[in-house]
Amino acid sequence: MQKEFNDSAATADERAAMLKERVYVTFTALAVMIAAGSHGSAPTAGGAALSLVVTVAAVLMASLVADVIAHSTIHAALVTRAELKHLLKVVWGAAGAVFGPLALLGLSALNVLEVPLALHLGQWWLVAALAFFAFLAMRRMRLGLWRTAVLMLLLAAVGVVVILLQLLAHS
Numbered sequence: 001m002q003k004e005f006n007d008s009a010a011t012a013d014e015r016a017a018m019l020k021e022r023v024y025v026t027f028t029a030l031a032v033m034i035a036a037g038s039h040g041s042a043p044t045a046g047g048a049a050l051s052l053v054v055t056v057a058a059v060l061m062a063s064l065v066a067d068v069i070a071h072s073t074i075h076a077a078l079v080t081r082a083e084l085k086h087l088l089k090v091v092w093g094a095a096g097a098v099f100g101p102l103a104l105l106g107l108s109a110l111n112v113l114e115v116p117l118a119l120h121l122g123q124w125w126l127v128a129a130l131a132f133f134a135f136l137a138m139r140r141m142r143l144g145l146w147r148t149a150v151l152m153l154l155l156a157a158v159g160v161v162v163i164l165l166q167l168l169a170h171s
Contacts, residue, residue, distance in 0.1 A: 014086060019137045021063060021094035023130065023155075028059045029098045030126045030159060034166035037119035045108035045115050052105070056098050060091045100125040127159035 032055045036048040043051075067087050071079050079087065101122030108118035131152040138148045 014090075015137065015140075018090050018093050019133060021060075021090050022097050022133050024063065025056055025059060025094040025097045026126050026130055026133070027159070027162060029056055029101060030123060030162055031166060032056075033101055033119050033122045033126065034163060037116055037123075038167065043115060043119075045105045045118065048115065048119060049102055049105040049109075052098055052101060056095060060095060063094075064088070064091050097126070097129060100129065123163055127156050127163070130159045131156040 029052060032052045033048075036043050036051055064087055067090075068079055068084075071077075071083065101118075104113065104118040104122045104125065105115075107113045108115045113121070134152045134155040135148065138151055141148075143151070
């Protein structure tokens with residue numbers, strides 16, 4: 001998970017693309033986790049996990065296609081093998097955002113956690129992940145501890161607002 005943000009061979013634009021995609025996937029996963037827990041009857045762990053995997057896979061495929069189309073439009077050429085490899089690396093890295101919530105749903109499937117608790121913990125896991133991803137990206141910026149902390153808290157606060165808005169929409 002941390003490797004893609006520490007990869008010294010990656011350019012600033014490549015690191016930015018990786019972070020951007022990870023943030024998109026994290027917010028998508030957050031919406032799925034909230035929606036799954038907001039319906040009248042609690043979903044099964046497997047049903048929630050399947051919804052999460054399918055939704056994230058669809059978002060990542062759409063992003064990959066959009067990047068290929070954008071590249072083709074801008075450069076009047078198809079992506080090269082190296083560019084496609086980078087795009088796939090970005091997509092695969094972003095998919096890692098859902099491993100925590102999937103692990104929690106796995107524990108729920110094993111009756112270690114109740115499904116609603118796994119969904120709730122998964123939401124907070126994702127909010128914490130947003131702050132962590134911000135930290136990984138911003139530590140290279142030499143903003144100082146206070147500015148980095150404020151930016152991390154702002155990103156986490158946006159995640160909390162998303163949770164609150166989704167809960168309001170589903171109540």
